[in-house]
Amino acid sequence: MSETVTVPEAPTAGKADVILDVDHLQVHFKLRGAGLSRILGREGGIVKAVDDVTIALKRGEVFGLVGESGSGKTTLGRAVLGLVPITGGLIRHQSLDGGAPVDIASLKGKKLRKHRQKLQMVFQDPHAALNPAMTIETQVGHPLVIHGRAKGAELKAKVKSALEHVGLAPAEQFMSKYPSDLSGGQKQRAVIARAIILEPEVLVADEPVSMLDMSVRAKILQLMLDLKQYLQLTYIYITHDLATAKFFCDRVAIMYLGKIVEVGPTAEIFAEPRHPYTQALLKAIPDVDPSKMVPRDLPRGEIPDAARPPRGCSFHPRCPLARAECGWEPRDLKAMVDEHWTRVSVEQFEKEQALVGNLKELNTDKLKVKLEPAHGGSVDELWTMFENIRTENPEEPLWRGVTRMEKVKDGVVIEFAKPAEIALHPVGNADVSCVLY
Amino acid sequence: MSSPINPAFETDVNAADQDLPVVNAEDIRIWYGTPKGPVRAVDGVSFSIRRGEILGLVGESGSGKSTIGRGLLGLLPPGSVIDGELSFKGQDLLALSPKERFKYRGRNLAMIFQEPLTRLNPLMRVSEHFAETLRTHFPKISDEEIETRSLNVLKVIGIPPSRWLAYPHEFSGGMRQRIMIALALVLQPAFVVADEPTTALDVLVEAQIIKILHDLRENFDTALLLITHNLGIIAEACDRVAVMYAGKIVEIGDAVEVFSNPQHPYTQELLRSTITLRTDGLHSIPGAPPDLIDPPSGCHFYPRCPKPMEYCPLAEPDMLNVHGGASRPGSTDAACWHLQLNDVPADKRGPLERDEIAAFEEA
Numbered sequence: 001m002s003e004t005v006t007v008p009e010a011p012t013a014g015k016a017d018v019i020l021d022v023d024h025l026q027v028h029f030k031l032r033g034a035g036l037s038r039i040l041g042r043e044g045g046i047v048k049a050v051d052d053v054t055i056a057l058k059r060g061e062v063f064g065l066v067g068e069s070g071s072g073k074t075t076l077g078r079a080v081l082g083l084v085p086i087t088g089g090l091i092r093h094q095s096l097d098g099g100a101p102v103d104i105a106s107l108k109g110k111k112l113r114k115h116r117q118k119l120q121m122v123f124q125d126p127h128a129a130l131n132p133a134m135t136i137e138t139q140v141g142h143p144l145v146i147h148g149r150a151k152g153a154e155l156k157a158k159v160k161s162a163l164e165h166v167g168l169a170p171a172e173q174f175m176s177k178y179p180s181d182l183s184g185g186q187k188q189r190a191v192i193a194r195a196i197i198l199e200p201e202v203l204v205a206d207e208p209v210s211m212l213d214m215s216v217r218a219k220i221l222q223l224m225l226d227l228k229q230y231l232q233l234t235y236i237y238i239t240h241d242l243a244t245a246k247f248f249c250d251r252v253a254i255m256y257l258g259k260i261v262e263v264g265p266t267a268e269i270f271a272e273p274r275h276p277y278t279q280a281l282l283k284a285i286p287d288v289d290p291s292k293m294v295p296r297d298l299p300r301g302e303i304p305d306a307a308r309p310p311r312g313c314s315f316h317p318r319c320p321l322a323r324a325e326c327g328w329e330p331r332d333l334k335a336m337v338d339e340h341w342t343r344v345s346v347e348q349f350e351k352e353q354a355l356v357g358n359l360k361e362l363n364t365d366k367l368k369v370k371l372e373p374a375h376g377g378s379v380d381e382l383w384t385m386f387e388n389i390r391t392e393n394p395e396e397p398l399w400r401g402v403t404r405m406e407k408v409k410d411g412v413v414i415e416f417a418k419p420a421e422i423a424l425h426p427v428g429n430a431d432v433s434c435v436l437y
Numbered sequence: 438m439s440s441p442i443n444p445a446f447e448t449d450v451n452a453a454d455q456d457l458p459v460v461n462a463e464d465i466r467i468w469y470g471t472p473k474g475p476v477r478a479v480d481g482v483s484f485s486i487r488r489g490e491i492l493g494l495v496g497e498s499g500s501g502k503s504t505i506g507r508g509l510l511g512l513l514p515p516g517s518v519i520d521g522e523l524s525f526k527g528q529d530l531l532a533l534s535p536k537e538r539f540k541y542r543g544r545n546l547a548m549i550f551q552e553p554l555t556r557l558n559p560l561m562r563v564s565e566h567f568a569e570t571l572r573t574h575f576p577k578i579s580d581e582e583i584e585t586r587s588l589n590v591l592k593v594i595g596i597p598p599s600r601w602l603a604y605p606h607e608f609s610g611g612m613r614q615r616i617m618i619a620l621a622l623v624l625q626p627a628f629v630v631a632d633e634p635t636t637a638l639d640v641l642v643e644a645q646i647i648k649i650l651h652d653l654r655e656n657f658d659t660a661l662l663l664i665t666h667n668l669g670i671i672a673e674a675c676d677r678v679a680v681m682y683a684g685k686i687v688e689i690g691d692a693v694e695v696f697s698n699p700q701h702p703y704t705q706e707l708l709r710s711t712i713t714l715r716t717d718g719l720h721s722i723p724g725a726p727p728d729l730i731d732p733p734s735g736c737h738f739y740p741r742c743p744k745p746m747e748y749c750p751l752a753e754p755d756m757l758n759v760h761g762g763a764s765r766p767g768s769t770d771a772a773c774w775h776l777q778l779n780d781v782p783a784d785k786r787g788p789l790e791r792d793e794i795a796a797f798e799e800a
Contacts, residue, residue, distance in 0.1 A: 214707060217712060217721075270714070282714070284640045286644070286667065287673075299641055303609075346585055
């Protein structure tokens with residue numbers, strides 16, 4: 001489908017048909033520390049919402065950004081529109097009008113707003129994206145007024161045409177209505193009309209159907225496909241729903257904690273997911289076919305704190321296939337002890353907690369830690385406790401990363417393997433960031 | 438209600454009651470008053486749930502599924518009326534005074550809400566949440582008893598006991614939902630309503646929570662009403678499923694049976710329009726759900742049905758077994774004239790001429 005939309009005079013692949021070139025993009029947010037650390041001048045830490053992401057968006061394609069909440073997919077989408085401050089990298093936009101490429105990351109103020117006419121956004125929640133005090137006519141036409149592109153009869157005609165394009169026809173029926181008079185699907189159509197009225201080249205659609213009912217989702221996706229064809233649009237489709245991404249996108253990027261872990265043609269990613277995270281996501285989707293059950297050996301835990309991402313591969317603490325070099329560190333040991341305590345009796349937990357204390361020494365960036373028995377416990381008891389945890393579940397991936405566990409005079413020393421460098425590299429037709437390949 | 442505090446207190450069930458439904462709803466109607474007239478949010482719904490059974494209630498927004506959940510617990514907002522028969526282990530709940538009903542909530546009937554962050558008090562530790570819940574229902578309970586009972590439930594749900602004194606903000610979204618579930622289960626209710634328990638969660642965490650709900654029967658022997666709009670979750674977690682449309686259950690039966698062999702046209706269309714990994718074409722149901730102040734006559738679905746008959750707008754079909762006759766356990770019931778053709782006059786079986794659905798009526 002996308003082939004027909006590609007610009008005819010650029011049949012050869014390469015830079016010519018790239019409309020948006022995102023190059024080593026970084027969006028880092030500085031955290032404000034707690035009161036005391038601010039007085040003492042300590043830094044509050046940095047959240048790397050988007051961390052070194054490179055994407056070349058081809059003209060006329062639907063590019064999917066898929067990930068869990070907190071993966072940075074929405075921030076990346078907003079960065080493309082210049083809606084969040086960019087801390088590093090470039091976003092080159094090669095406009096259809098043939099001018100020189102524009103770096104959105106370096107645009108500011110008026111220039112940015114002017115350029116943004118070519119890049120528009122469809123928001124997730126149509127109930128919140130429309131102004132309840134404006135008629136549909138006013139808010140769909142608002143972008144034209146803001147940019148001074150039309151007024152009077154011309155404005156009205158353009159609004160009417162946009163509404164008809166999105167299936168709100170006859171437009172007269174809707175123009176004088178308020179958002180509260182419309183159903184969820186109709187509201188989302190109005191949001192899309194407002195986004196296309198400036199005749200943009202790129203549309204960033206952030207979860208455009210996730211707030212809608214099942215029976216309406218298909219209608220809105222179909223509308224977006226029709227509009228793409230008709231208006232020669234390029235889409236960035238942001239979603240956590242792999243099923244719609246599979247149907248809707250030409251290429252997908254799977255994001256985890258600010259990084260792309262796998263990117264490639266949709267057909268390839270879904271037929272042969274390579275990154276363990278992609279594999280897990282695909283297995284976890286509850287299917288309407290009751291004979292297909294979600295397996296029980298899915299990754300544990302949740303997406304980690306972005307202010308302090310795990311060492312090495314961010315996914316390693318949850319990864320069932322993790323190896324020694326994936327970035328194991330003392331914090332993972334704390335999580336494992338916690339997990340062990342959900343399986344033992346309350347009495348055993350209390351005894352063991354008295355023995356190990358609050359495990360504060362595991363909150364370190366070092367690869368080697370020494371645990372000392374607390375509350376008068378003996379080194380032998382501590383050693384036995386860890387030995388038991390290890391025998392209890394020797395398959396636990398963490399033990400692959402432990403190079404040394406040794407009893408010394410005043411405690412137990414545990415040392416972790418050095419993490420390997422990981423980066424996206426080609427595997428088949430996709431790019432994957434994992435030590436397995 | 439003066440049962441001792443021990444894990445086996447389980448209200449007044451005896452062995453003979455084992456096969457009786459925990460909850461039995463007959464012809465439940467819940468209407469909301471509005472300036473334009475009453476909204477028939479739930480209009481004549483019947484179902485029952487047994488011990489350790491999970492019934493899924495699925496429908497689009499506005500179908501009345503959440504209203505049923507709240508109605509069962511007596512948590513309806515002011516301006517609503519509930520009528521019908523609603524029994525919990527033989528006790529008619531609708532005949533009770535609000536005070537008596539309050540006593541049933543928590544210990545017998547519990548609810549797991551959608552947004553765990555808004556339901557936990559940010560200024561209270563996990564331990565205080567549990568202490569408050571347990572003390573409300575067992576004023577004389579000791580601190581040790583609170584801790585032991587709570588930690589045992591938290592363990593099953595997957596929260597390490599080392600987090601006992603943590604505050605809600607120290608937990609991730611999935612962990613908070615686990616705490617919510619544990620707070621409902623610590624009182625060992627016989628019946629739990631879970632209203633969209635995974636909506637705000639990511640797919641991997643959602644799978645973890647579904648697993649916990651699915652294991653409830655093994656761990657707690659609880660009857661569960663799982664309300665969701667996600668058909669996949671129903672297929673994953675439920676024993677039986679009830680499909681709601683415009684305030685009515687249109688099809689109810691064994692989950693495997695309903696999903697592999699849907700009988701009502703609405704169920705069929707809903708399954709077709711669901712986008713899954715196997716979707717290779719888009720399908721949607723034309724039109725929008727009806728206004729429940731003035732619902733269509735006859736079968737509420739006929740304006741959107743792919744195969745309406747002349748008779749469909751004239752009379753409302755009953756919920757009957759799809760193989761004919763009254764409801765039978767283990768077999769699907771549905772309300773559609775196509776499944777009850779013998780009751781349709783022969784001259785009214787032709788296809789219904791309908792006005793085309795105008796765009797402004799589309800959802």
